[in-house]
Amino acid sequence: MKLSTARRWLRPRVRRAVTWGALGLACAQVAAAATVWGVDSLRKRREPPGGEFPLTEPVPIDVAGSALTVYTYGEDVYAAMLEAIREAKHYVFFESYIWKDDPVGREFKRELIRAAERGVQVFVIFDSFGNLVVPRSFKRFPDSVHVMRFPLWRPGLITFNIRKSGRDHRKILVVDGERGFVGGYNIGQLYATSWRDTHLQVRGPQVWELDNAFVDFWNEHRRPHHPELEDRGALSWDARIQSTQNSPSSMLFPVRGAYIKAMDRAQHHIYITQGYFIPDTEFLGAMLRSARRGVDVRVLIPEVSNHVLADWAARTLYRRMLEGGVTIWLYQGAMVHAKTATVDGRWTTIGTTNIDRLSLVGNFEINLEIYDEAIARHMEKVFATDLTNARLLTLEEWESRPFLNRVGERLLHPLRFLF
Structure with missing residues (x-):
């Protein structure tokens, strides 16, 4: 068979294979999403939202x-x-x-x-x-x-x-x-x-x-x-308290930069609490660099959030975090929805911004950045109180999760761009 004839024979078959492969992948992703969502819906019916969790007094x-x-x-x-x-x-x-x-x-x-x-x-x-x-x-x-x-x-x-x-x-x-x-x-x-x-x-x-x-x-x-x-x-004017506002209409997203700058400066500890945690490459890199130089990097997230697909889309990042020295704490019995962080007893942020694509580079958001030791100590107390209601996820536990879970995570990982 001549080369030109072979190409004419091969091209439509390759196109069909690629098309059917893409359709098959899309169907698998839809099936995985539907399964995860369905199981979570049944769980929510059987286990109504709880309200028992430790509190820190407002002072x-x-x-x-x-x-x-x-x-x-x-x-x-x-x-x-x-x-x-x-x-x-x-x-x-x-x-x-x-x-x-x-x-x-x-x-x-x-x-x-x-x-x-x-x-x-x-x-x-x-x-x-x-x-x-x-x-x-x-x-x-x-x-x-x-x-x-x-x-x-x-x-x-x-x-x-x-x-x-x-x-x-x-x-x-x-x-x-x-x-x-x-x-x-x-x-x-x-x-x-x-x-x-x-x-x-x-x-x-x-x-x-x-x-x-x-x-x-x-x-x-x-x-x-x-x-x-x-x-x-x-x-x-007092630079110890500043608002940081994401404004997509102006293409300004400083909250993400504020987190990364604070983590780059960290020497001792970084405590992050988030309801939805899907960091991008640069954010994750700042965390891992901090952990490599000996900083105690802790992330507190819900074991199961109210957006279960976002949870699954994020889980392919857990291995890199755990292998890189970042500790993951899973909040129990209630949805933790906070968007806070404190670094080195000096810097704190409290606001509306999730660590995901929609919040960091998509939505209108506002956080306050606070440079003060007293408020940082208080936020460390809040974090310590929350840890009494959380469990540590170990690398050993994560590596031993079921094979089907790994498949589901891989299929749903591309959905991280929707959150």
Whole structure:
């Protein structure tokens, strides 16, 4: 057979083989995802979300002339937030990714409306995608409340344009420029008692970091019927507390860089708590470099999160982490949803950013960076308390997992780019 004839004979067969191979792989991935999701759904029916986990008491700590209070239990932070709204005299800025239509969500809505009725300027932002299953009636407010529904449909979803596809994943409350809250807590009954999360209250001049973040976001994304908010400069500057904001519309993603810079500087320890942990190559590299030079690198994540496919997509990274000296701690009995880290008793971050692609280079996010030994000591205490409710995953245990688990992890690993 001549070479040209052989090529004509071979090419369509190669194309068919490649096509069928790709289809087979896609079907295998769908089957694996469906199996994992189905098993997890059965588990959730048999094991309702728990609420028994150790807590760290919220205590105010002075940093840069402001009182910082770390909350690790939903009912505590919700009580403080509602108190702040009830005491508002001038304005309230409220922003949430998820806001449930349940007793907790309705209480927040009621207090925001009451504040507006007594003459307080109330501005509300919520993400339409995050609240897709929330009844439309709950999302309706009287005209006295200025509401921005961050749109469900964004044109960048078709063209894969990050500038025009990111979600608003932030959670911020600011009252009168005097009290501010930021962290992982969405608004809902489930989060009040059954999830282990972390939120921070700031009282004092450093509230400006959150105030300014809300104002900038509102003014950038407001529609013609929304009033423009005054852009106020900071009355005082103190580099010990700084907001770090991811803004896909501006192609700015500094939270990721803040983590990596802190890890590059580390000499003693790095403690990271995350609900969803799928680090990219550079982030993982910074962790492994730190571990190689003797830094105690610990990552606390849920044994099973509320997004089980994200768990499986992340697991192919565990071997590199464990072999590289990073210890993995699996939180038990509850969903840990916090987005925090503390390094060397000097640097701390608390905010809304997950360590995954969507948060690090996709969504609107905000973290506070805090350079203070007292708050770092407190966050080390929080981490130590959480470890009493976690188990250490060893390399030996990980290497002995069932063969089918390994296959499922490999099939689902490409899905990490969706999280």
